[in-house]
Amino acid sequence: IEIEADLRKAVERGELEVYYQPQYRMPNRELIGMEALLRWHHPVRGMVSPGQFVPIAEETGLIMDIGRWVLKEACRQAKAWHEAGLTKVPVSVNLSTQQFHQPDLDIEIEQILIETGLDPKYLELEITESMMMDASASIEIMNRLKRLGIRLSLDDFGTGYSSLSYLSRLPISRLKIDRSFVMRLEESGTEQAIVTTIIAMAYSLGMDVIAEGIETEGQLRILTEERCLEFQGYYFSRPLPPGDLFPTDDWSL
Ligand code: G
Ligand code: G
Ligand code: MN
Ligand code: NA
16 A cells, blocks of 8 residues: 555655653652654654654565664664763663574664664663564574674553563563553552552562552552552653753753
């Protein structure tokens, strides 16, 4: 279809842009990271959400070029922030399923880190349980990525089927509690029980845990009571273009 042909040209035409959503640690609201989120400014359709075009990019294989572009752009941006003295936090990049299974992904990322001069400890890759069809093959991929010195997090956590014993074998630094649980936290005891369990799981495995999709004070309060310390969501900040994250007259963010 038409959108596919357009997507093919989007990278070359410079229609893709990376927005960044800040991540904070409470109680001091310390900035601890930035999630890179892809945006497509289509010349006719306007802003197209990655929820719409990432699946098309996956089907057509275009995700390989786009994914590589996002990785490089995010690493370049993180390095630029560090050098400008604006902030020195890691950038988190969402991987697609195809990228995760790309045989030379570790080599490609190593090259991007060298080219951009970003210290590997400032790159985090977000992967999801749904990418891990074959358990031992997935652990092998993750171990190869970890050897680069980068961090791995498990995105959309709680929506998959990972057992505690499987999780304990993964070289993962952080669980990201899926937004769907946070969304219903104030109405549903079930969701409260789920997040309580996820937080306890993370800590018992020596992992950090971040809640995403925080929109209200109430959600923040409940999660804080459950000892969650890290947060991301509209309550704090929407994903923003780099120029809006650090306005030159306000470095405090
Ligand atoms: O930003 P938004 O809520 O519209 O993102 C929708 C979906 O697209 C989310 O699942 C998010 O993880 C995914 N997404 C955003 N940016 C990227 C990206 O650079 N690569 C991949 N593979 N997925 C992304
Ligand atoms: O799949 P992933 O977790 O990467 O998706 C992140 C998506 O969630 C991004 O598209 C981002 O724009 C969106 N997002 C981030 N914070 C919030 C929020 O507080 N509320 C809602 N509804 N969406 C959010
Ligand atoms: Mn994510
Ligand atoms: Na998520």
